[in-house]
Amino acid sequence: MSLTAEPGRLGAAAPAARAGAVEKTEAPPIELATQEGRNKLIGMWLFIAAESVLFASFFAVYLALRHSTMGGPTGKELFDLKLVFLATALLLSSSFTSVMAVLNMRRLQAGAMKAWLLATWLLGASFLALEAYEFNHYVHMGHTFTSSAFGTAFYSLVGFHGAHVTFGLLWLFALLVRNLRREVTPYIAPKVYAFSLYWHFVDLVWVFIFSVVYLMGKVA
Amino acid sequence: MAAEPMFSPSGERETKKERSLHTVAFLASIVLTILAFGAVVYAIEGGASAGFVVAFLVGLAVVQAAFQAYIWMHLKDEGHAVPQLFFYVGVYVTVVIVIGILLMSWWTVA
Numbered sequence A: 001m002s003l004t005a006e007p008g009r010l011g012a013a014a015p016a017a018r019a020g021a022v023e024k025t026e027a028p029p030i031e032l033a034t035q036e037g038r039n040k041l042i043g044m045w046l047f048i049a050a051e052s053v054l055f056a057s058f059f060a061v062y063l064a065l066r067h068s069t070m071g072g073p074t075g076k077e078l079f080d081l082k083l084v085f086l087a088t089a090l091l092l093s094s095s096f097t098s099v100m101a102v103l104n105m106r107r108l109q110a111g112a113m114k115a116w117l118l119a120t121w122l123l124g125a126s127f128l129a130l131e132a133y134e135f136n137h138y139v140h141m142g143h144t145f146t147s148s149a150f151g152t153a154f155y156s157l158v159g160f161h162g163a164h165v166t167f168g169l170l171w172l173f174a175l176l177v178r179n180l181r182r183e184v185t186p187y188i189a190p191k192v193y194a195f196s197l198y199w200h201f202v203d204l205v206w207v208f209i210f211s212v213v214y215l216m217g218k219v220a
Numbered sequence B: 001m002a003a004e005p006m007f008s009p010s011g012e013r014e015t016k017k018e019r020s021l022h023t024v025a026f027l028a029s030i031v032l033t034i035l036a037f038g039a040v041v042y043a044i045e046g047g048a049s050a051g052f053v054v055a056f057l058v059g060l061a062v063v064q065a066a067f068q069a070y071i072w073m074h075l076k077d078e079g080h081a082v083p084q085l086f087f088y089v090g091v092y093v094t095v096v097i098v099i100g101i102l103l104m105s106w107w108t109v110a
Helices: A012-018 A035-065 A081-106 A109-140 A150-180 A187-220 B012-044 B050-072 B082-110
Strands: none
Touching: A012 B050, A035 A150, A035 A187, A035 B082, A081 A187, A081 B012, A081 B050, A109 A150, A109 A187, A150 A187, A187 B012, A187 B050, B012 B050
């Protein structure tokens, strides 16, 4: 965990060790400066690949079972496009604010980075509040986890995404509190970058949820 | 000489370029979202066939996902060969699972 590097591993050899960077003499961005940081981010990408398989299964099950409503309300009757559009705009904006945080992190601007991360947290929390309101509304309309196969598939997929947003908010909260008084260092940077990768992935999944679940549910 | 971790902070020019790229990607994804919702409202009012709108929605979703992955997750940047490999394997297995389960359900339920 120490920042003082072993010579040869994190010194001049480090940038050249990155694939495709052989001809460049420039040092890498701060999140890739240490071996620990590089390993962390490779691990994050492996995690994201595994997560996409998990979400794929939920999507496939939802697509297979979405018409099995057992006489309960259908997606067409339930979904409110205005609410979903607002939720989408919130989550897209939070993706933008988290990329701006990374941009400022790479400039070593700790204050701006934290401000953008705080904005990300607030937008994510608003998204989650909207989703809680939406689920509550559906339950009152008779659409619950156990009411039909459609209900189970819907809450599994959308709820699992909501759980990811919740976890991301807890993660970001811990990240902000822990690093409140810290400057941007090669120790902090991979942590912030790993969070931003996770957050963009959660947004990427939402793009397919609003297209496949909500919009297609209204059409088909 | 102590071997400090080596990195180069982004300069003004680089930051400016990145910032405008992110802003353009953000505005583009908002426009794509509006297009997607607009197409559905149009279809509900009877202006377009459901099959066409579904294909349109899938196309827009793929473009938006590419914005997230390549620009915001920096997958287009150099040194991302291994992340790209993971990402493509993830996408491949995702497509196989979705198409596979859909084919199974079409043949058995119908």
